[in-house]
Amino acid sequence: MEATDLRQGNPSCLAIRANFLFLKERSALADKSLWARTSVGNTEKGNGSGVEEEQDRMKQPTNVKLGELLIQEGFLTPEQLALALAAQKGREAYVPLGEVCIELELLSRSDLEKILRTHRKRIPLGELLTNLGLITPEHLQEALNQQKTGEKKRVGKILLERGFINGAALIGALNLQLGVPRISPHVSLIDKKLLHGLSPAFLRKNEVLPAFKQGDELTLIMADPLNEATIRDLEKVFRCKIQPAIAATEEIHTAISQCFQSELGVKDTSPEPAKDLVIGQTDLSQEGGDNIVGIVNYIISNAILERASDIHIEPQDRILRVRYRIDGVLHHKTDLPVFLAPSLVSRIKVLCGLDITERRRHQDGRIEARIMNKEIDLRVSTYAAVYGESVVIRILQRESTLIDLDALGFSPANRAKYTELLDSPSGIMLVTGPTGSGKTTTLYASLNYLNKTDRKIITVEDPVEYTLAGIVQGQLDPKLELSYADFLKSMMRQDPDVLMVGEVRDREAAVAVVQSALTGHKVLSTFHTDDTTGALLRLMDMGIDPFLISSTLLAVVSQRLVRSLCRHCRQPMAPGRGLLASFHIDLGDLDTLNFYQPKGCLHCNGTGFKGRTAIHELLVINDAIRDAISARKTSTQIRLIARNEAHLISMREDGFYKATRGITSLEEITRVVFHGESDDLAPRSAKEVVALCEGEEPAVGVEPGLAAALDRAS
Numbered sequence: 001m002e003a004t005d006l007r008q009g010n011p012s013c014l015a016i017r018a019n020f021l022f023l024k025e026r027s028a029l030a031d032k033s034l035w036a037r038t039s040v041g042n043t044e045k046g047n048g049s050g051v052e053e054e055q056d057r058m059k060q061p062t063n064v065k066l067g068e069l070l071i072q073e074g075f076l077t078p079e080q081l082a083l084a085l086a087a088q089k090g091r092e093a094y095v096p097l098g099e100v101c102i103e104l105e106l107l108s109r110s111d112l113e114k115i116l117r118t119h120r121k122r123i124p125l126g127e128l129l130t131n132l133g134l135i136t137p138e139h140l141q142e143a144l145n146q147q148k149t150g151e152k153k154r155v156g157k158i159l160l161e162r163g164f165i166n167g168a169a170l171i172g173a174l175n176l177q178l179g180v181p182r183i184s185p186h187v188s189l190i191d192k193k194l195l196h197g198l199s200p201a202f203l204r205k206n207e208v209l210p211a212f213k214q215g216d217e218l219t220l221i222m223a224d225p226l227n228e229a230t231i232r233d234l235e236k237v238f239r240c241k242i243q244p245a246i247a248a249t250e251e252i253h254t255a256i257s258q259c260f261q262s263e264l265g266v267k268d269t270s271p272e273p274a275k276d277l278v279i280g281q282t283d284l285s286q287e288g289g290d291n292i293v294g295i296v297n298y299i300i301s302n303a304i305l306e307r308a309s310d311i312h313i314e315p316q317d318r319i320l321r322v323r324y325r326i327d328g329v330l331h332h333k334t335d336l337p338v339f340l341a342p343s344l345v346s347r348i349k350v351l352c353g354l355d356i357t358e359r360r361r362h363q364d365g366r367i368e369a370r371i372m373n374k375e376i377d378l379r380v381s382t383y384a385a386v387y388g389e390s391v392v393i394r395i396l397q398r399e400s401t402l403i404d405l406d407a408l409g410f411s412p413a414n415r416a417k418y419t420e421l422l423d424s425p426s427g428i429m430l431v432t433g434p435t436g437s438g439k440t441t442t443l444y445a446s447l448n449y450l451n452k453t454d455r456k457i458i459t460v461e462d463p464v465e466y467t468l469a470g471i472v473q474g475q476l477d478p479k480l481e482l483s484y485a486d487f488l489k490s491m492m493r494q495d496p497d498v499l500m501v502g503e504v505r506d507r508e509a510a511v512a513v514v515q516s517a518l519t520g521h522k523v524l525s526t527f528h529t530d531d532t533t534g535a536l537l538r539l540m541d542m543g544i545d546p547f548l549i550s551s552t553l554l555a556v557v558s559q560r561l562v563r564s565l566c567r568h569c570r571q572p573m574a575p576g577r578g579l580l581a582s583f584h585i586d587l588g589d590l591d592t593l594n595f596y597q598p599k600g601c602l603h604c605n606g607t608g609f610k611g612r613t614a615i616h617e618l619l620v621i622n623d624a625i626r627d628a629i630s631a632r633k634t635s636t637q638i639r640l641i642a643r644n645e646a647h648l649i650s651m652r653e654d655g656f657y658k659a660t661r662g663i664t665s666l667e668e669i670t671r672v673v674f675h676g677e678s679d680d681l682a683p684r685s686a687k688e689v690v691a692l693c694e695g696e697e698p699a700v701g702v703e704p705g706l707a708a709a710l711d712r713a714s
Helices: 005-007 010-025 028-046 051-059 066-072 078-089 096-104 108-117 125-131 138-147 155-161 169-178 200-206 229-240 249-264 291-305 338-351 414-423 439-450 484-492 507-518 532-541 546-552 575-583 624-629 637-645 651-660 666-672 679-680 687-693 706-713
Strands: 208-214 216-220 239-248 275-279 308-315 321-325 329-337 363-371 375-383 390-397 427-432 456-459 472-475 496-502 522-527 553-565 572-573 595-597 607-620
Touching: 005 390, 066 078, 066 096, 066 200, 078 096, 096 108, 108 553, 125 138, 125 155, 125 169, 138 155, 155 169, 200 208, 200 229, 200 249, 208 229, 208 249, 208 329, 208 338, 216 229, 216 249, 216 338, 216 456, 291 308, 291 329, 291 338, 291 363, 291 375, 291 390, 308 338, 321 338, 329 338, 338 375, 338 390, 338 607, 375 706, 390 472, 414 439, 414 553, 414 607, 414 687, 427 439, 427 507, 439 456, 439 496, 439 522, 439 553, 456 484, 484 496, 484 507, 496 507, 507 522, 507 546, 532 546, 532 553, 532 607, 546 553, 546 624, 553 651, 553 666, 595 651, 607 666, 624 637, 637 679, 651 666, 651 687
Parallel strands: 216 239, 427 522, 427 553, 456 472, 456 496, 496 522
Antiparallel strands: 208 216, 275 363, 308 321, 308 390, 321 329, 363 375, 375 390, 553 607, 572 595
């Protein structure tokens, strides 16, 4: 449960929030009284000096919990603490109590840091790693035993040496525990002017690297941000206040070597490919200037290198956070000092021609670039937020390589059905799913399959993401004020055999697509609905006559993208009964099936996943379904008929099948695909699901209980 759920309709969070507002009003007087008592007590004890007060605090037992301290110091009332603990318990992933209080606006970050510093109260690293599920209690106990009996090392280092945790996870936990920025010490991010007069031996010995400076504050990347002696010494060296940040020791040493190779003009012999960034005719990777140029080049180029689909640059309260979406999941890349945010956003705006003086309105732009010899489209979106403008860059690679149907991840049964549908001479085929579910890739693979010398194929797209030889591809231009329907009228005069429309967005486009199919053309398009039967209802809702839908629509494909397990490190697993039960499949014949889980290795960057594949739901419109559409039956009724008459395999069942083949994991399927309650009315066994996906014909006749299920759905 994310913190933003409090503002976005999560029922449990809304209840907590409402309760909080009620308690806040009720406890206002008690709050003031508590603050007054605390203030008076402190004045009486310390007479304003604060010495006795600090001594009293240090005498307190070290096992006092943070919540008790917050009440004792007057920062929270008991009711507010109960509220924060309830919110913490309701989170899917563990979040420290202090962070929950900040998210609920019960406490400011400066107050939290003050009380943590005063009472030396931070959650032990081992406990935090256990709460996060990164290690087991047994692993922690082994590390603590070694710490007592062997060489005095930090728990984190022992866990790392014994292979219980990887470096990235440890740094992430330390970042959460200490509340310091987590900065990637890459040579492109470092301000080289700060290295003048410093020796690499000095930096390696202290495991530090100065990165950024503004005024009298310097951001120092450190392997150990708690080393106060080093911080004091370096404050004297740099003659300014040190703001520590954290990074792995190995990363710091590598960055030091690269920085001083750059300073001495030594050619970098590392195997990492050159990250060129060319926009127009300008090679920006060779462009001089301030450090902002290098930071922007690094963020964009490195995102391509790590196969990211989106870059998120988000100003926070105290930091500027950079994240990449890789294989559909956001990954934290680095933090940056928040003072860099205005310059960084302005630099990106300049590259895509946006107004750098306008910071209150949301803007959209586009960059055509060549990065590492690849043609890339960058779609830039800025959003005016509380702490500054947030920027998201969508990365679209203009591929020229051919896309094959076999690369789409169809199960054998769906692959055979889909090929047969593509071979039909006319009719509409819709691909549905949310944004980023691979709909356009499926369309391009379909066009590539249909692309023969005896066929005329013409498209209208927004934008043209892949260029296919032998196909006439048109691009929708908003400046011309022409819709998909306007393009379709002109496309019909081009004597086409196959039409591809990027997306059916409104009734006008839907009518034009139906009319094109009625004239004997094959039409492929995308649609935004959750599942296959939802597409039928949405077409009706757009005002398309059910008779026209049933007579022109051939099939609807609904799909989602799930992460593929890394082939190098996946390992067998025995799924729990609760996880298996969530698929609502008869579990009587699971002994013959195998399941796998992610582990993490160098090939997958420790995630356990590498790449993505699609899971599908293919609804073939047959006579029984046409009759149901004409009769305006409900989505549940149509779905039940499709499961019996057309052997519809739901996305969740398709995902279950692929989990048994080691392509993905059961947890990944539950993360991505919702469960349709209507499928519970006609459940299948695991053996039936695998047989259907393999293309084996099920037993002839009505599935058991289907008639009763249809009656219940009526």
